[in-house]
Amino acid sequence: MMSIREEIIKQAKKAKSASRQMANISTEKKNKALYKVADGLLEKTDEILAANKKDMEKAKSENLSKAFLDRLSLDENRIKGIAVGLKEVAKLTDPIGDILEMKRRPNGLQIGKMRVPLGVIGIIYEARPNVTVDAASLCLKSGNSVILRGGSSAFNTNKKLAEIISENLQKAGLPGGAVQLIQTTDREAVKELLTLNDYLDLLIPRGGAGLINRVLNESKIPVIQTGVGNCHIFVDESADLKMAAKIIENAKTSRPAVCNAAESLLVHENIAEDFIPKVAKVLSKHHVEIRGDKTAVKIENSIKEAEESDWSQEYLDYIISLKVVNNLEEVINHINKYGTKHSEAIITENYTNSQKFLSQVDAAAVYVNASTRFTDGNQFGLGAEIGISTQKMHARGPMGLNELTSTKYVIYGQGQRRE
């Protein structure tokens, strides 16, 4: 029997070899394969649901939370939704082979940058099994191979999904090894995966801060950090306070468990007495707990006093922190200190402050007068996303197909030599 390391190296070699083929497969062929996978999933709905039932039973026996079970469970409609998603990826423009910035140099050389796939991408994610299909489809469309490591709770479901994907890729003439799931729930497998810098070109951890930090510390492969969002909304003294309250209500309560939800409010001292009771009233309708600094507590007695640790919390829940601030400098310093460089917003009618906030707050997405909830590949017009990068190298913000590519310089000469 092979060891976990041997098994994983075998998969990585297969992925690498598949990636060489994938790089040169036409868009038409890739799209047909995506449609075939979609149809394959629909045809085998019963098998997927049976596998998912096993995972659900195990999760229930372990008393996992209702929210967790909801993310894990599939039904016929969700599978239909996944199939629709695949067809939507098929409709996206294929970036591979595009040549950017082609120019002629004084010596006659024509030089451009051709978009090429990255190669082999590893994705480590948690419970939701739809990620298995979403991630695979984006990697395939951009000409990459992918090695998937899903959460152990979804293992049976993911295994079935990966099997159907691989089988239908082969039917469509693509290499089956282009999509592979790690075939064990042993945590050892992640450790091994992180060392495969000879085979993997990129690792994307999708999950909580714990997972991301582990990957960052142990990986020799380039990593893109995604997802952790301690997002702030600053209400300036010149803000339209009605607009501010509505944006905050949306950013906090429309989907509190996602990374682009607001986690902290900063309110200018000159409007604090007027605005805080208003926003507290709006948020109380959604049973949001507010944790504020001393000034905020004095103004509105329904507010609990915050601790220092609240300023760096990503609650992912119906909780928000609130701080009264003296000026924009304090806001910028506070966000750059406590934020996670995800999404940050200012609500203001002051032109200078809006410009200063946009240029000096260090984050993947900075907003004037809009909800942070828009930080998303679809909302930004990328068509789909594989995650939201909170780092500066390679890609920042929502990552679509382009962010799964590299470029190479292509040079057309007529015998040029360098002097």
Added chain:
Amino acid sequence: MMSIREEIIKQAKKAKSASRQMANISTEKKNKALYKVADGLLEKTDEILAANKKDMEKAKSENLSKAFLDRLSLDENRIKGIAVGLKEVAKLTDPIGDILEMKRRPNGLQIGKMRVPLGVIGIIYEARPNVTVDAASLCLKSGNSVILRGGSSAFNTNKKLAEIISENLQKAGLPGGAVQLIQTTDREAVKELLTLNDYLDLLIPRGGAGLINRVLNESKIPVIQTGVGNCHIFVDESADLKMAAKIIENAKTSRPAVCNAAESLLVHENIAEDFIPKVAKVLSKHHVEIRGDKTAVKIENSIKEAEESDWSQEYLDYIISLKVVNNLEEVINHINKYGTKHSEAIITENYTNSQKFLSQVDAAAVYVNASTRFTDGNQFGLGAEIGISTQKMHARGPMGLNELTSTKYVIYGQGQRRE
């Protein structure tokens, strides 16, 4: 006394704080500072030459090679050249603050990507002291801070140069901490530098494979691999053989010690008997040693027989390997196996082969009918370069000012909330 680690953390903190200021300094002010540094270097030519003399004496006493001494030594003209280089960087277009791909979404949000500096960049390099100034100038122009770790042989020269840079930045109203040299030649310092992922955003090792591998293995900071070039030239059966010989002469002999010089020839079997004696004759004028496979040796008896290790050698010398190949598939497989993903060329008149080579050879720069020696920031029209990336993430090929930046999404709203 502070430990090496404490010293380096102190420098890193200073660099981080300087980077926050640098990100918001106008182009005009940055350009004036670059001119001031240029003038400062010219004024203090005597001091620089005195420091360089110390390094040269030490290097001579250690019997270092003539080529090494040449790279290390400065004279009045070289210092003038460095000053001119600074003024050229001042003339380059500043990428910071540009907003790319601004578009209006159906809900009225205006979304664009603003170019921003990376933050703090670490550069580890070997002997040539001009890199100290070149690298600093590109980092400054792109709004970054930089921590420099030069080769120990150039320590006195680098220290003097860094001191003059920092002093003149301050005169121009920029933070002096934006350019700092590690103040020890202790190798321990590099080890410490590699762990500073809380302060440094990017590390660029510039040097041989040994340095690069060490940095890749030990660093927790994102790294851009640069420079190692085992570059191939394939002479197809349809090639214009005169053009091929001239390109090879240029690519091998115009500057053999640089990374874009050719290190290996692949010759199609159908023209091998005709072409190999011709190219051997041209290369023999420059005393180039050819190491060939059995077929090549049979054709031309001045060729020595190559060993397996020759196919992966970056000679950086008047040596080249030569292999006779059956077809383009063999060429593509050979290059993708033995190459370092730097620069690769095909000499051909066959349209299909040229296209296939460009799309299937995996390298930072792929050429048809031109010398690999053109892989260079100036030659590609970037104005200057900080290195040539041979990796796929973030930047590939010659890296200019744009490659020292990240982006952030800026979003102008009018009260939008997400449904």
